[in-house]
Amino acid sequence: MQPAISVSQLSKVYDSGFQALHAVDLDIMNGEILALLGPNGAGKTTLISIICGIVNPTGGTVRVQGHDIVTDFRAARQLIGLVPQELHVETFETVWDTVSYSRGLFGKKPNPPLIERILKDLSLWEKKDSRILELSGGMKRRVMIAKALAHEPRILFLDEPTAGVDVELRKDMWQLVRGLREGGVTIILTTHYIEEAEEIADRVGVINKGRLILVEEKEELMRKLGKKQLTLELNAALDSLPEALARYDLDLEQGGERIVYRYDTQAERTxxxxxxADLNRAGISIKDLATEQSSLEDIFVTLVEETR
Incomplete structure (x- = not known):
């Protein structure tokens, strides 16, 4: 099956000599939600900007549903909706006119019922006749999302869509994203709220210093790289751990009243x-136990630290 987006050996060097991307290879499949994670300056926005035709690549190719973004720009761009980090809206226009005009820019015929549905989905319907300058920052962000959806794109880029916005918008945003995915829309998002990526993404990509470190199914990534911890509360404190337990990664804490065992998911079963069993043979009695698992944020931080 042809990917929704195919990126091959993509690089970008700015006039200052700074290399923002280093030979990035990435296939994004139709209908998936890909979360692209990375620290500030990692290259996320540059990658998105090149795919959307805003920034010219230095080398490599990008195809959107088979259309080259350079030689067949118009066909490629018409398939894409973009919600950028920065707010770019005409302050003196009304919400309705702004969103409708965005649809017209892509050569689409007027579709008032569609615009109405989008505005209602984003809780903007009551503001449809308000000028943009009268809106709060959160409402302006909603207008940006509505503009990106007005021409019915099959691929949607969300570059930090919920940064600095209220909880209500974040909830509305992810509800809308789930609905779009159910309709077959491919969604690529960057976010600093990694718990959002953990909740909603199908795959996770990690980029740092312009290099794509990995792209992995979220569940597989958690399975392979996630660390777990078993905490054992003891009935009687220990002065030290028995030699028979040396093969385990154990720490004795809280004055010998607690043993902490750290392990990866592959070692979980055995x-x-x-x-x-070894604790029982050593005569160590357990009062209580609890487990916890590293989050996607923990994995992300570890990967970034390793690349540094």
């Missing part, structure tokens, strides 16, 4: 059972 590791815990063996540890509990």
């Amino acid at each position: 590791g815990i059972g063996s540890l509990l």
Whole structure:
């Protein structure tokens, strides 16, 4: 199946000599939600800007549903909706006119019922006749999203769409994203709220210093790189750990009243059972136990630190 977006050996060097992207390869499949994570200056926005035709690449190719973004720009761009980080709206226009005009820019015929539905989905209907300058920052962000959806794109880029906005908008935003995905729209988002990516993404890509470190199914990424921790509360404090437990990654904490066992998901099935059996043989009595798993944010931080 042809990818929605195919990026091959994409690089970007600015006039200052700064290389923002280094030979990036990435295929984004139709109908998926890809979360692109990375620290500030990692190259996320540059990558999105090139795919959307805002920035010219230095090398490599990008195809959108088979259309080259350079030689077949118009066909490629018509398939894409973009919600950028910065707010770019005509302050003296009304919400309705702004969103309708955005649809017309892509050569689409007027469709008032569609515009009405988009505005209602984004809680903008009551503001349809308000001028943009009269809106709050959160409402202006909603207008940006409405503009991106007005021409019915099959691919939607969300570059930090919920940064600095209220909880209500974030809730509306992700509800809308789920609805779009159900309709077959491919969605690529960047976000500083990694818990959002953990909740909504199908795959996760991590980029740092212009290099794509990995792209992985979210569940597989959590399985392979996620660390877990088992905390054992003891009935009697220990002065030290028995030699028989040396093969485990254990720490004795809280004055010897607690043992902490750290392990990866691949060792989960055999590791815990063996540890509990060895504790029993050593005569160590357990009062309580609890487990916790690293989050996607923990994995992201670890990957970025490793590349540094």
